[in-house]
């Protein structure tokens with residue numbers, strides 16, 4: 001069977017080149033005589049993989065020495081708890097901007113540990129826009145402000161960051177990490193589950209300003225303190241060794257592609273192909289306010305549920321899979337992460353045009 005165009009929101013497509021390298025190295029990595037899965041995480045050869053991946057991430061994201069880079073487990077969802085446990089430590093207060101399900105979950109978790117305050121929300125319009133936040137809305141006694149930079153389910157993105165003054169900005173970048181340049185210096189902490197745009201499920205990347213580390217609440221489990229993971233460079237216990245190895249291959253690919261700036265150009269080209277068609281189509285339309293559109297996740301609908309179902313089924317039969325939208329939005333969603341080639345989006349748009357002509 002041929003590989004399909006996989007529009008899954010996550011776990012999602014990986015670059016074919018990465019999969020081929022992994023295949024070649026599966027039985028025997030370098031001259032180690034074993035697969036990466038079989039190695040001690042304390043071996044020299046594995047150290048070259050995990051430290052190599054950390055160094056590459058620093059390079060492609062332009063991360064300064066003021067920041068620590070961690071490879072953790074538990075997904076982005078564990079960060080929803082780790083962040084308040086480690087950062088809500090001065091005034092026991094934090095501000096949350098609610099732009100989707102993931103932001104809501106992060107807020108709910110933080111509410112268990114302190115006073116989490118919802119300062120803005122777009123729930124009134126099923127999260128189809130990014131609420132305006134001006135500096136006066138930020139509580140200056142907050143220990144941090146939390147945002148979801150790209151909203152995977154609803155297809156919105158913050159194109160400008162809220163001004164938070166001296167309050168550290170914390171962002172969930174799960175579904176946009178490596179898709180475009182980010183000015184890391186504007187943030188206190190960034191986190192991402194790898195399975196959207198960086199590698200396989202099982203590893204979570206955290207980039208954290210060093211001066212924020214070391215003030216976790218007393219009740220914090222050892223494994224959930226960032227401090228624990230500084231000492232041994234993410235090797236306090238056994239890390240998800242194979243997932244980190246694949247991330248390293250993805251990071252090498254990102255570098256080879258010309259880095260995040262070059263990827264942003266390609267991602268913009270892909271997104272424009274689909275958005276331009278959605279804007280001119282009489283059958284399909286995007287669900288998001290134009291100025292807040294995501295480059296990575298593009299939800300769209302027709303006016304009929306029946307037609308949506310028909311479209312999803314016929315698309316899948318043609319090799320365009322995982323186009324079903326999230327249950328709270330309905331319709332369709334195309335996730336077009338870094339690994340989706342321009343050709344995949346072009347072919348999808350051609351298929352949509354054809355479907356529209358046949359189902360007028």
Ligand SMILES: *Cc1c(COP(=O)(O)O)cnc(C)c1O
Pocket residue numbers: 010074075076077078102148150151152172173174175193194196
């Ligand atoms: C997928 C996703 C999550 C959840 O990630 P897990 O690794 O499954 O916990 C959180 N935030 C965003 C923005 C996501 O896209």
